[in-house]
Amino acid sequence: MLRLIGRRLLAAAPGLAGVVVVTFLLTRALPGDPAAFFAGPAATREAIEEIRRSLGLDQSLPIQFGVYVRDLTRGDLGKSLTTGQPVRSDLMSRLPASLELTGCGLLLAISVALPLGVLAATRPGSWVDHFCRMLTTAGVSLPIFFTGLLLVYVFYFLLGWAPAPLGRLDAFASAPRSITGFFLLDALLTGDLGVAGAILRQLALPAITLGLFAMAPIARMTRAAMLGVLSSDFIRTARASGLDRRTVLLTYAFRNAMLPVVTTLGMVFSFLLGANVLVEKVFAWPGIGSYALEALLVSDYAPVQGFILTMAGLYVLLNLLIDVLYGVIDPRARIEA
Amino acid sequence: MSDPPIPLLAVQDLSVEFRTRAGVVRALDRVSFDVERGETVGVVGESGSGKSVTAFALLRILDASARITEGSAVFGGLDLVTATEHDLGLQRGRELSMIFQNPRTALNPIRPVGRQIEDVLLRHGNVTRAEVKRRAVDLLARVQIPDPERRYAAYPFQLSGGMCQRVMIALALACAPALLIADEPTTGLDVTTQAAIMDLIQDLGERTTMATLLITHDLALAAEHCDRIVVMHAGHVVEVAPAEALFEAPRHPYTAKLVGATPHGAERLEDLAAIPGGLPDLRGDLPPCRYRFRCERHAPMCDGPLPRVEVLPGHLVACWKPL
């Protein structure tokens, strides 16, 4: 197992190198002159030059790249011009919000999509099957920011069930004592159920938005994979051996069907991480997505660079997790025959 | 004088239809035959003659588009055609088992073979969890898999085709069934392994008075291992006879052609005769005798309903002009 992880990490290395290079090129090519912005509209030419030198922007590109890589290896992602803080600490403080949101959305998606896909496959032609197919076809067509807005309109404006989309906490609540940085976990750990409830209410709509988005491809793949597996030879053998329905469905069919589903998760994560940015904008969620957007608007490039690197890094980690999970389920992947 | 023994399996007028996009395919039409306790019955015919469909119909593991339209299959007092799913589930794998062709794909690829045998034992076998592993390893040893302790944890992709087939046999025989259906068990295996597998099945059958229904397109194989043979053509049973009688004196024109096309001994290729024509299209209107258009002996009387003539005791032919 460790060897598998090691091999996958090695395989991801060139990709990571490419990510570092591409991110550098992208953010150095950003329009606008950060030095001029920082100096202010009344600054003289010399003042702007001074600031440019202090930021290292007067060096040649290769030297800038060298400095960039060196800083990266030390964990230095530069400083945000708008907050004045190191980008790394900004990102660290805002990352839990994004992770909590995406995690809840994914959990919701999986807990609905998997059973739905299985039911749809075992009852072809039934209303469950039609509902599943409708959900998947519509789900992949819906723009996520639109879904979020629709949910806000229906559940906040019309029904009043959900709170205003103003972020992780409403105006009157205060954050729970910070243990993990994940508000929901912290509230539950400190036993503060009132705050936990408030946090959940704020989380509900954005998590559902993300969940709906991820549900469609997962349900589609689960249904297709189950249909495929259920008509395979070894299921016929299992039935001919008289194994009961639950064993055939869960132990035999479902586990095999999970293989293509796990593979699909890679693409789902790619979409989810991108969708995160859009959902954070709709719901004013203080995560790393909105952090990057705010910085982008004012040509503050260090946060944007840090954001892209973090997202890509997260994605590599998630893909590694998927590979490991696949190896756990499928012995053919982890055993060198 | 006592009554003749009730057959272990009595199939009577079994008919199966498939609904396809291109029409209704009448795959089986009033198939009838018996299997006595302890005997080995072979079901032979060309590919597409309905041999496997018969087997799947008995266990009711047909495709979703199939329907059993008439007939019965009485096994140990239970009609398999009308039994509830619950009652059938108690028979499958316990009193009535099946092994399939392509053993590698017929086993769960991501589950150790020993665990797959355990699943069957735990379901039917009155075995406790503590001793089920021991029983599984014993079964692996009984089907002559070398080093069964280690092979218990193996996955199908780590085993050869022959070994996978032995595992399937272990699975099927785990609860000492009264009838084993073997659907082309040796197709795809090399000749030496073929012989070994057939010997194993025969040996295990003799030791436990288990009956075997051997489905194969290989007439020579059937001749060697079966007591009686059922010949099928295009969903019909055309002849049922003891193996020797079938080979020495086939009474149906199709059987004669099959025997003529089967090599045995030091036959020359030129001496083998091919059977003209092909299987008829099983959709739409079919004549009562589905061999009619391939048969050189056909006469006006062949357009009448298909008869079942007992030319000799235990030797049945479905023909108006038997040889």
Added chain:
Amino acid sequence: MTALLRHGRYVLGENPVTGLAFGLFVLLVALAAAGPWLVPYDPLASNTAEALRPPSRAHWFGTDQLGRDLLSRVVVATRLDLTISICAVMIAFAVGSAAGVAGGFYGGWTDRLMGRVLDTIMAFPLFVLAMGIVAALGNTVANIVYATAIINVPFYARLARSEVMVRREAGFIEAARLGGNRGVRILAVHLFPNCLPPMMVQISLNLGWAILNAAGLSFIGLGVRPPTPEWGIMVAEGAAFIVSGEWWIALFPGAALMLAVFCFNLLGDGLRDLIDPRTRT
């Protein structure tokens, strides 16, 4: 050809939804082409006296915060959104399949280099990469097209490459060579046409995704700038008003987006049934 048409009629008949999707597609293209001449109002003309009016007989889709007629804006936006996605997918298709075919055919360093570039692109969450590219290159429509094209290239490159590899294994290329064909000719005349059918399915599905991508970028303020009518930016403009109940400003462009993407997805599914029914879900 006639066999294909017959099969096409059969598929359309079998699955009326595909026929519906095709009709919708034709409608969209018609609106894109003739939209500006069909609309009742000038999409850019503001009229603050009529601001924030709900749908009425005068304004079927209502008006936005500057009094502009939403129906006109939504219809005119069809042209921009369709153009962006079609251009992006065409570029991705051309560049991706050329790269994929070359990599599969020549192998060696060409293939390795292509693989590295693809891996780098695929190492990013794709929307994030598109964000970065548009941010870096500048806030223009052209850059949205390039960014969307770049993130779609891997699909075509992978597909083309695997199609070529399959035929390479099968001796297709050897046979063509033996027949006296030279490299480029083999590529163009023999290999490429055979890769087309699965690519057509991919193109149709990608068109839907490209529209969502472009709209997403506009929603966060990258690419299209006001007052240009474009579905994504219109939803962004309407977002501020949804919490106070003026639902029409965001709903109609959003619904138009959904309809267009839905249409392309259904078309893609229908095409897939036409070309390879075995992969039906």
